Amino acid sequence: MTTGEPRRGRIWEWFDHRIGLAGIERMARKKEVPVHKHSFWYYLGGMTLFLFIVQVGTGILLLFYYRASAAEAYESIQFIMTEVKFGWLIRSLHHWAANLMIFTLVIHMFSVLFLRAYRPPRELTWLTGAGLLGITLAFGFTGYLLPWNQLAFFATRVGTQIVGVVPIVGEGLLRIARGGDDVTGATLTRFYALHAAVLPLLIVGLLAFHLFMVQKLGMSTPPSIEKRGATGRPLPFMPNFLLRDLVGWLGALAIIAALAAYFPAELGLKADPFASAPAGIKPEWYFMFMFQTLKYLPAHILGIEGEIIGIMGFGIAGLILVLVPFIDRRRDGEEAHPLFGYLNYLWFAMIAFILIMTYLGYAEVVPDLTSVPAP
């Protein structure tokens, strides 16, 4: 036991002798959070982490009743929603926390971009963060199919077909993604394995590394703030920042609880592989901008199929985002106002594109097909 440490009682000492609690505590206390006018954005990452914890908890509970087969999946969700005590609550929390998690994650990403927190030596933190975003979107995509309803069925057909248009390897990847040539029960079990086992394993590993890097390097002070020396006295992470984080977490919990209570997750109609796609079919909001873009692209651009151009475009935009720490080679002295750096125009353009396309997707008038006889 190190001298000078306050006595913490026998149990604490017992563990300290064996795993070195004092060292862990020193490491935790070492971290400080810079205080300045952009400090607010530091809370978004922690809030995403909290929502992830909610997803793990509610997800495990849903596993107690969910059955992953084309014949039973829809009915098992119906059972959860109508028969199981608080089943509606657990599923709705899972649904809303997923949505909110993607929302906070995207804001977290853009705040890191605008504040240039990806600068050396934080490239690995950025790359793992990009990986976490990818895995989270994969969680969203695979989880969406699990209720086996009509919307999910067509969203999955379209989403997996997008893989299929990739030249050369596309067809093989499509079969692997679908577990066959079509979206069937085989796709459902595949997505279930990914959603409940593979992706959780990946995300826990990557998340641990991401958090380790954040702990090791500390929070980044934006260059514009650093230059002006506009930081106040830094806030200790333990316990001051953590306690403030907790307030944010409680806020997030209140939001998802209210959403779950007032807007319980819907189930819709059971998937039917031999029914037309319903009019007004839409993907989840976070895929809406891509969906809407694909609608506007003509059949052929310069002799290449429009969808290939669109998908390649999104791929390139994603790649620029992932590689930004290696593209942005400005030294800190060359910093312009955080709102007017040349890269920031690109981020604003991306945000504007996403917002406009999302708006257009929701504003589109759906043709009234009530007169069409049901097949």
Next chain:
Amino acid sequence: MSEDWRETVVVRRRFLNWMLGTGAGALSASVLYPIARFIVPPEVEESDESQVTLPLAPRDIPRNSGQIFRFGSKPGVIIRTPQGELKAFDGMCTHLDCIVQYRDDISHIWCACHNGHYDLNGSNIQGPPPRPLQEYTVIEVGDKIVVSKDT
């Protein structure tokens, strides 16, 4: 003498490294190969059905309407044009695989997913679909409809 000794050790070390590397490589391959093959779904016999008799009578399809039917494991769409002709097409949109439907308000075959339009010959006329729908041959045999595709 001492030079020989050194050389022997270096050669032996190189040999051991090679053995170890090859062994490790072979072991990982023998673990990864079955996993990769397991993940790729087995080929299912493509149904070589080239014709299907619909569970519908011609009178079940009024003018200016359409229905989805099963053609083996794939969906097809059968329509009766406003002129009264029966036509059948592949039911999967050539854009991104959604299942199309007949729209009586504009007499088009339409895909709801990305607003793709086809005319009554299956030609892609508006929106993102890159190719026409494959047309099938429809024969009315008494009270039955037989749909076949050219092979």
